[in-house]
Amino acid sequence: MGSRASYDAVIVGAGPNGLAAAVELARRGLPVAVFEAAEVPGGGCRSQEVTLPGFVHDLGSAIHPLGYSSPFFRTLPLGEHGLEWVHPPVPLAHPLEGGEAVLLWRSVEETARNLGEDASAYRDLMSPITGDWEKIAGAVLGPPRMPRHPLALGAFGMYAMRSARALAEGLFRGERARALFAGCAAHSFLPLEQRPSAAFGLVLAALGHAAGWPFPKGGAQRITDALVSCLRSLGGEVHVGSPVSSVAELPAAKVVLLDLTPRQVLGVAGERLPARYRARLARYRYGPGVFKVDYALEGPVPWEARECALAATVHVGGTLEEIAGAEGAVARGEHPERPFVLVAQPSLFDPSRAPEGHHTLWAYCHVPNGSTFDMTERMEAQLERFAPGFRERILARSTMNAAELERWDANLVGGDINGGLMDLGQLFTRPVASPVPYATPAKGLYICSSSTPPGGGVHGMCGYFAARAALRDLRRGRL
Numbered sequence: 001m002g003s004r005a006s007y008d009a010v011i012v013g014a015g016p017n018g019l020a021a022a023v024e025l026a027r028r029g030l031p032v033a034v035f036e037a038a039e040v041p042g043g044g045c046r047s048q049e050v051t052l053p054g055f056v057h058d059l060g061s062a063i064h065p066l067g068y069s070s071p072f073f074r075t076l077p078l079g080e081h082g083l084e085w086v087h088p089p090v091p092l093a094h095p096l097e098g099g100e101a102v103l104l105w106r107s108v109e110e111t112a113r114n115l116g117e118d119a120s121a122y123r124d125l126m127s128p129i130t131g132d133w134e135k136i137a138g139a140v141l142g143p144p145r146m147p148r149h150p151l152a153l154g155a156f157g158m159y160a161m162r163s164a165r166a167l168a169e170g171l172f173r174g175e176r177a178r179a180l181f182a183g184c185a186a187h188s189f190l191p192l193e194q195r196p197s198a199a200f201g202l203v204l205a206a207l208g209h210a211a212g213w214p215f216p217k218g219g220a221q222r223i224t225d226a227l228v229s230c231l232r233s234l235g236g237e238v239h240v241g242s243p244v245s246s247v248a249e250l251p252a253a254k255v256v257l258l259d260l261t262p263r264q265v266l267g268v269a270g271e272r273l274p275a276r277y278r279a280r281l282a283r284y285r286y287g288p289g290v291f292k293v294d295y296a297l298e299g300p301v302p303w304e305a306r307e308c309a310l311a312a313t314v315h316v317g318g319t320l321e322e323i324a325g326a327e328g329a330v331a332r333g334e335h336p337e338r339p340f341v342l343v344a345q346p347s348l349f350d351p352s353r354a355p356e357g358h359h360t361l362w363a364y365c366h367v368p369n370g371s372t373f374d375m376t377e378r379m380e381a382q383l384e385r386f387a388p389g390f391r392e393r394i395l396a397r398s399t400m401n402a403a404e405l406e407r408w409d410a411n412l413v414g415g416d417i418n419g420g421l422m423d424l425g426q427l428f429t430r431p432v433a434s435p436v437p438y439a440t441p442a443k444g445l446y447i448c449s450s451s452t453p454p455g456g457g458v459h460g461m462c463g464y465f466a467a468r469a470a471l472r473d474l475r476r477g478r479l
Helices: 016-026 065-069 108-113 116-131 133-140 150-160 164-171 175-188 197-210 221-233 262-272 275-282 306-310 320-331 376-386 402-408 461-475
Strands: 006-012 032-035 090-096 100-104 237-239 252-258 289-297 311-316 341-344 359-367 394-400 445-447
Touching (some): 016 252, 065 197, 090 175, 090 197, 090 306, 100 197, 100 306, 133 197, 150 197, 164 175, 175 311, 175 320, 252 262, 252 461, 262 275, 289 376, 359 376
Parallel strands (some): 006 252
Antiparallel strands (some): 289 359, 289 394, 311 341
């Protein structure tokens, strides 16, 4: 199946976590091979022309604050392998009715100044978290363990374990600050009344202040290409178009790491796992899915609030109440009439994405898991609401509902892009409650997908920690 009869390590799945695991193992001197079912590596971190020639769209993730800030990626010479980051002037814009918008600037102070009566409350909340971000990041982007900086993490945790709605309504009095925080917290895929949705809002806002919300020049595929190039420079192999239906098909290896969610793990390795562990994986819960639209536009989005053109990321959903209503509907299995739409407009800052004078737009909204409902009209009504004349600029569109996303990438179960629900019951116990969540009971078999800590996002930390677990077992002679 590979170019050799055996390897020290074999990885199934060439998403960011699988590639991160492979790089970490390879740079420790192990012969490594990665096997990917698709013809192009990357999983949800890929780019392609899917509308019209010359329009480059990110098929999965688009904006990558976690990728830019990833403690593991920062140890790799990815810039030498072609990765270049683009930083828009403003990390995030959030339009409101009446042609207004609230912006999340890199500066906490500048952001606070535009929040009126909530300036002091926002400053008091975000300044300590942003100032301690490097200390907090080690806990947020790692497996459950004793914190190295308990004071910083304790102050963060006091707010993080609340619901986003309770935190926003408890701290802020005005619409602008509440809406800004609600949009960040809605990335959790949780109802805003549910804990720990506030944690996601705090993390994303802090990332915006501490590091920005950048994206890769040329598309998300550049992250994948840089990881693949880095791996090959270390002697590792990547084999695309190589689906794996059973681990028995793989070349002999001391360790096998699966960049797969529990459902796929059961499919390819179930016979090697004890019945009790299989039952625990079978109980793993997936979250809401997404409905995604990629647009080719004849010009930039005509935002009524012109300052939205300063940001590559725009949260389209209105007030806290409206966003909470939309996310609550999804949690009840409904399709919201006014969805919360996450928008990326990278071509404003990266002309390589579209022909001169034209633009791309990336947008998705949350839907019930496995949905086949077409949300195009409802999403475009929201965009038109805050950008009158938007529809007139559409040259072409490409849509994928939640079920289609899973067919495109089997790890996106029901359209869930986080690798599983990230509520309190599963945030710290992915994929099962275990001191070493990456190791399975089967000797030499590990899980390295976003279904392990720290969860979803293009940061490679799940793969890195899984690789470290495998390396410890190899070093201690357990395999």
